[in-house]
Amino acid sequence: MKERQAKRFSIVGLIVLLFLGPSILESYYLHLAIMVFIYVMVASSLRTVYISGQFSLGHAAYMAIGAYTSAVLAKSLHLTPWCTIPLGGLAATAVAVGIGFPFARLRAVYFSMASLFFGITVTSSAGLAPKLTGGFTGLHGIPRLFGFTRTPYYYLFLALSLVVLLALYRIEHSRIGMTFKGVAQSHLAASSRGINEAGVRITALAIGGFFAGIAGACYAHYAGFIAPAQFGVMTSILLVVYLIAGGKGGFAGPIVGTVILYLTPYAMGGFQGYAPFFQAGVLIAVIFLIPEGMISLPGQIMSWLKRGARERGSL
Amino acid sequence: MVSQVIGQIVNVLMTSSIYIMVALGFALVFSVMRIMNFAHGAIYMIGGFVCYYFSVSMDLGPWVALPLTTCVMALFGVFIEKFCFRPFRRDFEKATVMAIALVTILKTGADLTVGPLAKGMPPLVAGSINIGPIAFGADRLVVLFIVCLLLTALIILVRRTQIGQAMLAIAHDPEAASLMGININRVSSLVCAMGCGLAGLAGGLVGSVLVLHVSVADSILVRTIGVIILSGIGSIGGIWAGGLAMGALDTLGPYFLPFVMSDPFEFALVVLILIIKPQGFFGHEL
Numbered sequence: 001m002k003e004r005q006a007k008r009f010s011i012v013g014l015i016v017l018l019f020l021g022p023s024i025l026e027s028y029y030l031h032l033a034i035m036v037f038i039y040v041m042v043a044s045s046l047r048t049v050y051i052s053g054q055f056s057l058g059h060a061a062y063m064a065i066g067a068y069t070s071a072v073l074a075k076s077l078h079l080t081p082w083c084t085i086p087l088g089g090l091a092a093t094a095v096a097v098g099i100g101f102p103f104a105r106l107r108a109v110y111f112s113m114a115s116l117f118f119g120i121t122v123t124s125s126a127g128l129a130p131k132l133t134g135g136f137t138g139l140h141g142i143p144r145l146f147g148f149t150r151t152p153y154y155y156l157f158l159a160l161s162l163v164v165l166l167a168l169y170r171i172e173h174s175r176i177g178m179t180f181k182g183v184a185q186s187h188l189a190a191s192s193r194g195i196n197e198a199g200v201r202i203t204a205l206a207i208g209g210f211f212a213g214i215a216g217a218c219y220a221h222y223a224g225f226i227a228p229a230q231f232g233v234m235t236s237i238l239l240v241v242y243l244i245a246g247g248k249g250g251f252a253g254p255i256v257g258t259v260i261l262y263l264t265p266y267a268m269g270g271f272q273g274y275a276p277f278f279q280a281g282v283l284i285a286v287i288f289l290i291p292e293g294m295i296s297l298p299g300q301i302m303s304w305l306k307r308g309a310r311e312r313g314s315l
Numbered sequence: 316m317v318s319q320v321i322g323q324i325v326n327v328l329m330t331s332s333i334y335i336m337v338a339l340g341f342a343l344v345f346s347v348m349r350i351m352n353f354a355h356g357a358i359y360m361i362g363g364f365v366c367y368y369f370s371v372s373m374d375l376g377p378w379v380a381l382p383l384t385t386c387v388m389a390l391f392g393v394f395i396e397k398f399c400f401r402p403f404r405r406d407f408e409k410a411t412v413m414a415i416a417l418v419t420i421l422k423t424g425a426d427l428t429v430g431p432l433a434k435g436m437p438p439l440v441a442g443s444i445n446i447g448p449i450a451f452g453a454d455r456l457v458v459l460f461i462v463c464l465l466l467t468a469l470i471i472l473v474r475r476t477q478i479g480q481a482m483l484a485i486a487h488d489p490e491a492a493s494l495m496g497i498n499i500n501r502v503s504s505l506v507c508a509m510g511c512g513l514a515g516l517a518g519g520l521v522g523s524v525l526v527l528h529v530s531v532a533d534s535i536l537v538r539t540i541g542v543i544i545l546s547g548i549g550s551i552g553g554i555w556a557g558g559l560a561m562g563a564l565d566t567l568g569p570y571f572l573p574f575v576m577s578d579p580f581e582f583a584l585v586v587l588i589l590i591i592k593p594q595g596f597f598g599h600e601l
Contacts, residue, residue, distance in 0.1 A: 055407070055408070102590040103590070105590070105593075106589065106590070106593055109351070109407065109548060110548070110589060110593045112351075112407075113540060113543075113544055113548070113589060114586055114589040114590065116540065117537075117540075117541070117544070117582050117583075117585045117586045117589070118586055120537055120582045121579050121582040121583045121586060124578040124579045124582060125579040127575035127578070127579075128575055128576060128579060130575070135575075232533070233533060233536075233537065234418075234533065237353065237411070237415055238415070240408075240411060241411075241412055241415050244408050244409070244411070244412050245412055248408070273423075273427060274423070274427070276419045276420070276422075276423035277419075277420060277423060277424075279419060280415075280416040280417070280419040280420045280423075281416075283412055283413075283415065283416040283419075284399075284413070284416050286412075287403070287409050287412050287413060288402070291409065
């Protein structure tokens with residue numbers, strides 16, 4: 001009980017600290033923080049898909065759908081972004097449900113491959129209507145939410161990501177979340193208990209797609225510019241890497257993974273050209289030393305210390 | 316008209332043969348180690364640049380550079396098998412993370428050393444060959460010939476020799492294979508060396524026909540996985556058909572469809588085939 005209270009206090013403390021951000025941080029760091037919030041939302045929404053046993057390699061496509069829907073609606077029809085962002089999320093959900101039906105019969109590596117190619121199909125379709133989407137060079141001049149100062153964006157994205165994370169957390173620990181995990185563990189056992197496997201997997205995809213779409217749409221109205229390459233294969237695979245390297249065992253995994261892995265290249269200062277090497281080094285260290293991901297690091301260190309103490313005691 | 320058609324057929328065959336070469340390595344690594352080597356495209360790209368280095372910077376000429384590249388990349392394959400993939404055999408998720416780390420290292424390395432400009436190599440053979448009224452680029456025919464020779468040798472190696480049988484046995488059931496006295500580590504090493512060597516050689520061959528650029532890594536990776544899906548995940552024999560289909564889609568797509576539509580069409584077709592026939596045309600469900 002005490003541990004749980006301490007956990008709660010530290011989370012509340014962290015959130016309060018985050019709300020103080022703009023008064024401490026410079027504008028450049030605010031930008032990094034905003035990007036981290038966006039990717040935390042997407043990586044956590046990927047986790048929802050992941051816990052239902054679907055190893056998606058095309059999750060950035062939902063971001064792309066959300067971003068493009070919202071951006072095109074706001075730019076061509078002059079709707080306010082406040083109205084188009086939810087529409088972007090809904091469009092991503094609709095697509096997720098649409099592909100969920102045929103994809104529900106694919107399992108394991110087949111699902112991964114199908115989602116990979118779904119992602120590529122989506123990003124390469126941007127060239128189909130170049131007048132509307134700007135083609136492969138990207139879409140410029142998307143209406144922004146608040147103009148050019150970053151402080152309001154920071155508060156918006158912080159609040160939004162907290163809400164999204166809370167929603168995803170509640171979903172994961174609800175009855176639906178349990179069925180997700182059940183289907184992931186054994187689809188036969190789950191079906192025999194009267195769980196509709198296809199329905200559960202489509203629901204997981206829809207939830208994951210919705211929040212990824214929202215995050216993508218918000219990104220479009222923050223950056224003012226989107227291009228298909230931002231949501232390509234490598235982005236999708238990076239999201240998976242954030243999830244796995246952060247730790248797939250806990251809800252905090254994708255959050256920790258995103259924060260650390262997204263920020264490492266920027267922490268290198270003058271050596272930024274070499275930063276990807278460092279990022280790769282972190283990844284290799286994580287899978288060799290802490291196979292359960294970064295969130296298991298405290299427990300891992302404790303067990304190393306204990307083992308060290310035991311060995312010293314036996315000498 | 317006829318010459319155009321035949322020229323296109325040569326183009327299709329060349330593209331397909333390159334895809335088959337890269338995909339065969341990928342499929343072998345996948346069958347034996349159950350690892351999706353997402354670094355395969357980056358290895359292909361590095362192979363191209365290594366070949367460029369040997370052939371142009373060191374001025375050894377393509378005929379020395381190509382075998383050298385193959386050897387260097389095969390050694391690299393042994394290295395990554397031993398230090399990167401061996402601990403994560405049959406562990407899809409961790410192997411993916413490892414492969415991404417490799418891709419990051421290789422791509423950044425190429426970015427820092429080669430830079431963003433495309434490089435071109437001198438053709439293997441200059442001039443063209445005339446058969447009747449039709450002229451072919453000699454270099455393309457040479458590439459096609461080399462690839463066909465290599466692939467035939469490889470298929471014989473896999474189907475007819477003991478080491479090839481060992482590969483198939485491990486792909487089928489690693490535990491039983493190792494109980495029969497097959498050294499899984501050694502076979503995995505060999506397979507990874509073959510895969511990387513083939514990918515590197517393919518990169519070098521393409522470099523002499525088209526151009527080399529850091530960004531080819533992603534596009535070839537996507538095509539490779541496409542070939543694997545069309546032929547059936549885990550199938551070795553089907554790669555021929557899958558590669559031909561992918562090469563034809565890639566080369567002929569822009570002729571029959573508007574340019575912007577050919578890519579989405581190709582990828583959507585792959586998704587469709589996965590949905591309708593997940594085991595591909597020649598595979599069996601894993």
